[in-house]
Amino acid sequence: MQRRVPPTIFAPPGAKTSPNWAIKLYEAADEVAWAAKLNLLWILFTLMGGVLLGVGPATVAAYTLARRRAMGESFRSWPAFVSVYRREFTRGSVLVLPLVAAAALLVTNYFYFASLGSAGSISQVATVVALGILVVIAAYALPMSVHYDLRTPHLLPKASLFALTRPAASVLLLFVFTAVVYVATTFPFLVLVLAIGGWIQLDTWLCLRFFAENEAKLHAKGTS
Template identity: 40%
Template structure:
């Protein structure tokens, strides 16, 4: 009995590793298909949709599911990702400029930009998992993810810690990047966000049993 349980858990663990590796390769391939800038958003959304389906027990083939979600959501997800990339690029450029300046004011500006970058990273962790779970107007994803990041600071800290851990591991072992790093980050953050959203939905339903939640579930995104 114990041997059978161990075998089942070992199989599930290695099956998940293989699935994550496949997700990693698909994200890279479809991001390149969209010329990088225009492919990253749709690929990230497709990955989170696939993660949510797997967490729900959906055994759909990864390649078919990923490709369908990528092309179906290509334009909407670029409307999400391009503004995020633009803000991130602006923060990096401004931080580089002020961090090299002499005096107190440039250093204070650099510190403020650094804090803003951390907030952006925390909010960005929620954007595409939220897209995979809820049907909202595109601008609402950016607004709701920012609010969620502030209201659920513990979850945001966990997501930032996972992100930092993946970045650190990848910097120590660069060979992980083409096979596991991106897929592992997408899988872990997607799984965690889905749990955070589910808990939030339950708390909202318990607090307002007669009202509908502000966020409406997407039907099999």
């Protein structure tokens, strides 16, 4: 349902303001506020689980709420997050912790090879490529985990296959992730305010469209 916002909120009476422009500006601000709320919930519940035990269920809960938001649902964010966090505590850890461990290992290797100078340049490039592949697979796997009824062991193979068969979409996801990381490293305070929630919502929004396009193609092949 489209939100209606009086243009007088953004301009004094008599000013020439497009109602459509005002609505779009309001909706953009609303999306930023939502991403900030999702960011706060993710950080809070990750810390509540002692980081290691909290990051998995917090991530799955954040993606679940991001999907509901992208699907146009209305819900109360706090109780919805708590409900998913509790329900997916074990599954979230099983899914997310291996991805976090692999990312941490690759980042550690990158800095180790960087310290070797030119002798480690090839290994450094290979590590960056591997990290990029991991990012893309995770970017598909996490939205898949909340959108499809798939068992956890099947998620990474399905995400890997999807990444291979949709290279343009995979490159786009990697580009968006790189842009978010660049902005977050340039302005570190955004990590605490917006970056994590913004990436989760963007990743979910994009993947839902990729999934829908893929389902439409499969349906067309099945009926042809």
